[in-house]
Amino acid sequence: MRLWCLCVLLGLALNAGADSVAGFTASHIKMVNVVAPEWPEYSNKDGSGLYWDILRAVYEPAGIRVKPSTVPWNRALKMVTEYRVYNAIIGETRNSSEPLLYPRYAIDVEYLSVMYPLTARINWQGMNTLKGNTIGWMKGVDVIPAKQRNFTLREYRSSAEGLQWLQQGKIDMMVDEWDAIQLALEDAGVGMDYFEVRDMPNGRDVYVAFAEGAVSEYLISEYNRRIPELVASGELQSLYRKWQAGEMPAQVKALLKTASAQ
Template identity: 30%
Template sequence: MIGFPIKKMAYTFALAFTALAVFPSFADKHSEKEIILVSEAWEDATEKDGSGLYFEIMRRVFEPLGYSIKTITTTYSRSVYLVQTKKMDAFLGSYIDEKEKILYPYWHFDADQVSAVYKASVIPTWEGEKTLGNRTVGWVKGYDYSDYIDTKFNIHEVKSRRQGLSMVYSDRLDVMLDARKELEEEFALGYLDRDDFEMVNIMDLKLYPGFADSEKGQELRRIYDERFEELLAKGEIKRLYDKYEWEYFPFSVSSTP
């Protein structure tokens, strides 16, 4: 017990050192007109080369006001850490009030259709959220789906979707939760037979940018809300969704959040 705080402190310092070693520019003071966005790499949304729907939305919001956008991709959990510690300005793809020491705006930019993947041999009949009760349920580390589900179950975080789905296949996990789009893209890689699994949608969760809790972050949040609402009303957000052939447009005709 005496060694635990020391071990935890050492881990924290190691994580911070790793972040600086891999991305040395994090520690450099960047221009007030430069916005550093960090995100997990998602296909057609936040690509490693800086392209994608989500990055383009953020550029459309800020660049007309003279800001420049710099994008970096890493794991979701590290994205959160880098913004919580104010080394970066914002991360993408957070659920509302999901993380501490983060500023959340009024407007979401997308929504996850969260799905459960399981084997019929393990769960013969799906009866809604209560089906998860007392089962072992997994998701990628950092996603914290338990905050949005009332049913109690055993949580097992995994490092990747590949690991999670493989554990469902080998009966080491009863259920894997993730965004439906991400799950379908993972199945498309072909290392598992999609027909061996069942998939059901269990909820929709709106996605927000998470801004650093700083004066700059407060200003960026204010600008984001004003500009996003303007672009949405003009139909520019819908045109971006159409450009990327996005399957789901999470806004009503009246443009209410």
């Protein structure tokens, strides 16, 4: 009976959200469970990729094993924020309304895509192209602040719905992550031959976002401590070069100047 109770307590210590972990020290944290959608070269299903390699470089020297999982975004987010199955999710932005904790340093810069039908014969002129049009993006994602909008906004609940609205003429353009657009097109059996896709000019920092709790607070402090060390040693730069993917965020690039000055 005592052995069973001990196993349960240790299991809770590794669980992302169990409140009882507050009494455990960092030495009890042997594994971090991290989830992300399957993004080729970033978070491959086999555990390879830029994001997984960065997290291993952060945590494994401290004796914390990284356990990667690939799950579609909406389900992955719930499994971090509601069910606490995972410690963290990769790819969230700081303006999210979800109950998450963030480290000081972002892991990547994400550029959203703008898609519109070729039949619309739109002459792309950057952000000015949005003016006067009806633009759709995911509900809850504040791509452009309200005061800066010179267009009509319609928020959809899924990329599939956004694509449907675009086809039906309910919106003139949809702004979304390219991976989400691509998946919506595949699921609908629609080819890219009918659309034009452009990148939004300004990227957004994306983070490894952690579930609330004492374990996450330690994991975040370790992340914040290790990233400057990885920059100073050149290991982080090597990982970005190795995968030829992602972009070092501005606050991480700033560490390069500090490292070179030393």
